[in-house]
Amino acid sequence: MTVAIGLVCSDGVVVASDSMASMGTTARPICKVFAQPELQMVWTASGSVYVIEEVAQVIADSVKVSNVKASCHAPDPNGIRTTLAPKVTAAMKKCYESALPFGLNQAVNGQHHPFISDFLLLGWSKSKPWFMEIDNQGQLNWHTDAQFAAVGSGGAFATVAQALMRHYVEGRPVNVDDGLLVAYRAIETTCGVSSSSVGLPVWLATSTDKGARVLKREEIDEVDAAVQAWKQLEIETLIDLRAPAHGEKDEAPEAPPSLA
Secondary structure (H helix, E strand, C coil), X not given: CCEEEEEECCCXXXXXXXXEEEECCEEEECCCEEEEHHHCEEEEEECCHHHHHHHHHHHHHHHHCHHHHHHXXXXXXXXXXXXXXXXXXXXXXXXXXXXXXXXCCCEECCEECXXXXXXXXXXXXXXXXXXXEECCCCCEXXXXXXXXXXXXXXXXXXXXXXXXXXXXXXXCCCCHHHHHHHHHHHHHHHHHHCCCCCCCCCEEEEEECCEEEECCHHHHHHHHHHHHHHHHHHHHHHHHHHCCHHHCCCCCCCCCCCCC
């Protein structure tokens, strides 16, 4: 499984995820954020690596489909819903059907389908965002107005982490630079508190007027450094809030009584 999030900013969109990919009882790190520059889109997913790879191929092939490209460039949410989304859900259905003995059954003998996967697709074109979720049952949900959504085994943790940081961004437009910090910290926090199925490092991708791309590892390292500095400033601020008024020093605590 994984944790993956999408975030709408004032000048672009951001996706972020952890790196955990589980294969039965083993795990390995992979990149689970993607960019499709021709569609001015970035996306991320949680669930089966097999399903994600099949959907990645479908999305890559969609750049050759004129009505998909036109819908993303407009951007036209209804067009995206009727042209791109069915291609993604068709790929999911094909993968689900290949799972034995599950087929299209969501559960068998109390076990959940091993291939269930959720997708977050975001785009930025002509200074306008769009944000669509395709959940593991094929439901289409729009999050453009909400501006944030999280999926995966750590999705609930990521939502709480984002809510705890909301006061940093409320009341002013959040640009992509700030959005990267919020997204990174939400994933990092989730990896720190979730008991399993998620893991560092964090991956980030953006779509802005400059195009859609996955950030290079050194760029993500810079975001990490900024987040660590942010957390240090919080510690210093908390210390200042606890400091006595007017610069007075705390009285030394009384020595504990001797046990002699």
